[in-house]
Amino acid sequence: MKKYFIKAKKIYTFDSKKNIYNFIIVDNGKISELGNNLIINENTLPILDLSNYIILPGFIDSHVHLTSTAMNEISVDLSSFTSLKEIIKTLEALRDSLPEGEWIIAKEFDPTNLEEKRNITQEELDRYFPNHPVLIIRKDAHSSIINSLGLRLLEIEISPINGLIKERDHQIAIGKAYQSIDPSLLVKGLIKTLKKAAEKGITTIHALEGGYTSPPNSPQLLLGLKQYFPIDVIIYYQTTSIKKVKDLGLKRIGGCLLVDGSISTLTAAISEPYLTNQGHGVLFWDIESLSNFIKTAHKEDLQIAFHAVGDRGIDLLLKAYQRVLKEMPKEDHRHRIEHFELPQKEHIKIVSQLNLTLSLQPSFLYFWGGEGKLYEQLLGKERAKRIIPLRSILNENIVAGGGSDSSVTPMDPFLGIYSAINHPNEEESITLEEAIKMFTYNSAYIGFLEKEKGSIEKGKDADLVILEKDPFEIKNKEELLNIRVLGTISKGKFAYKDPNLITNF
Ligand SMILES: [Zn+2]
Ligand SMILES: [Zn+2]
Structure with a gap:
């Protein structure tokens, strides 16, 4: 439908005047037009009647590992199994449907749920799957069990104990296994993943691609498929090769390019030690090489994004940004820091002074924040x-986008929004309006997309989410977690429609 009219109960535009309208x-x-009580001859245009419902700008998830989420989507889910016997039976059935040499990847393996209360062993995997490489990802998502053939095919220097590999070895194994998977399977996984995103009201994703955890050439793959996707995908290429980025005509470099590691694996670089191992985490760069890389990318007019979690990691990254921006100031660079989980107070000030932007994942607080x-x-x-x-971040007028780090946490903006207004440290909570803005306008801004997306305004893309209930009128915050998305419109077309939404469209 080229031109049509939408009536709604309330349209929260999130424009700079916070206008609320009832037609678009x-x-x-x-x-092309929006406002209140437009008097038109309604017969002249088809009408999408949403007069019982609420409309918000389409959500933007500013930090998604899209192809790894897609891979996760197509691997066998073992979370509901209660015995090793059952697991082996299921994987055997899969084995028999696959040609020899094809990977069998399963996830959510949790021995505590099983009668046997133990890991599956490498010996068992070798016995039942001698001709298929097998990778069983454990529930903690930081370790996996691999069979001998799998290990041989990966051609990496790891010596697992009874097939168990952990942390960085595990990441490398997953990345490598993904690289050997049939691309048509990956495409299926991508479509499924994007559909799920649309069901949560997402109309745009910042996809962080490339590097050892993605299938090979995932940026190229996504660029090729983009036009067939139900929602918009913009690409951050996780590489240090500026040439690779330029060759594809991309404008953004980085993403989870690691300055340091993560808190859960005790590798985020911090100034005071972890309580458990007394370590201080890891830095993957020194100031010279980091500033040099940033300088080169900055000179090439690329937007840069780096993963920095602990205060020591953040400090190093800020020093490098500071050095480059002092030497080569630029008005509107919008260079990003991903995660920014444990900054010091002065770090927040420096982010603001340098006009850096942040890409944050409030749902980390939901899963790992709070008492105990x-x-x-x-x-x-x-x-x-x-x-x-x-x-503290918003008080410094920093533009912070919201994201999920999927598949670390699910792509679910309302979960992120809920987490942001319920910070375990109440003093750091923000308002509902601010939280929604993180997942709409701010996420558009930190991707240089605010001229087309992020708010409902004349001339912008018709990216809309249709809600059953008004999030500003709920009685208790918990309801936010269950707000029903009845439909998601991307560039004027339904990317998702709930079966209960009856329309002629
Ligand atoms: Zn990261
Ligand atoms: Zn990430």
Whole structure:
């Protein structure tokens, strides 16, 4: 439908005046008119009648590992199994449907759920699957069990104990296994993943691709498929090769390019030690090489994004950004820091002074924040309180986008929004409006997309999410977790429609 009219109960535009309207005219995928009580001859245009419902700007997830999420989507889910016997039976059936040499990848393996209460062994995997490489990813997502053939095919220097590999070896194994998978399977996984995103109201994804955890050439693959996707995907290429990025005509480099590691694996670089192992984490760069790389990318006019989690990692990255921006100031660079989980107070000020932007994942707080949870266990109460200090960040007028780091946490903006307004440290909570803005306008801005996306305004893409309930009128915050997305419109077309949404469209 080229041109049509949408009536709604309330349209929260998230424009700079915070206007609320009740109609939109969509023309060729763009918003051509909007306002209140337009008097038109309604017969002249088809009408999408949403007068019982609420409309928000389509959500933007600013940190997604799209192809690895897709791979995850197509691997066998073992979470509901209760015995090793059952697991082997299921994987045998899969084995018999696959040609020899094809990978069998399973996830969510949890021995505590099983009668046998133990890991499957390499010997067992070798016995049942001598001609198929097998990788069983454990529930903690930081370790896996691999058979001998799998290990041989990966051609990497690891010596697992009884097939068990951990942390970085595990990451490398997953990345390598993904690289050997049939691309048509990957495409299926991508479509499934993007459909799931649309069901959660997402109309745009910042896809962080490339590097050892993605299938080979995933940026090229996504660029080729983009036009067939139901929602928009923009690509951050996780490489240090500027040539690779330029060759594809991309404008963004980085993503989870690691300055340091992560808190859960005790590798985020921090100034005071972890409580559990007394370590200080790891830095993957020194100041010279980091500044040199940033300088080269900055000179080439690329937007840069780096993963920095601990205060020592953040400090190093800020020093490098500072050095380059002092030497070569640029008005509107919008260079990014991903995660920014444990900054010091002065780091927040420097981000603001340097006009850097942030890409944050509030749902980390939902899973690992709060009393007795992971952050407290590893860092103690005091530091855990300072994780992702949203209020302090917004108080410095920093533009912070919202994301999921999928598949680390699910692509679910309402989960992120809920987590942001319920920070375990109440002083760092933000308002509902601010939280929605993180997942709409701010995520558009930190991807240089705010002229087309992020708010409902004349001339912008008709990217809309249709909600059953008004999030601003719910009685308790928990309801946010169950707000029903009835439909998602991307560039004027339904990317998702709930079966209960009856329309003539
Ligand atoms: Zn990261
Ligand atoms: Zn990431």
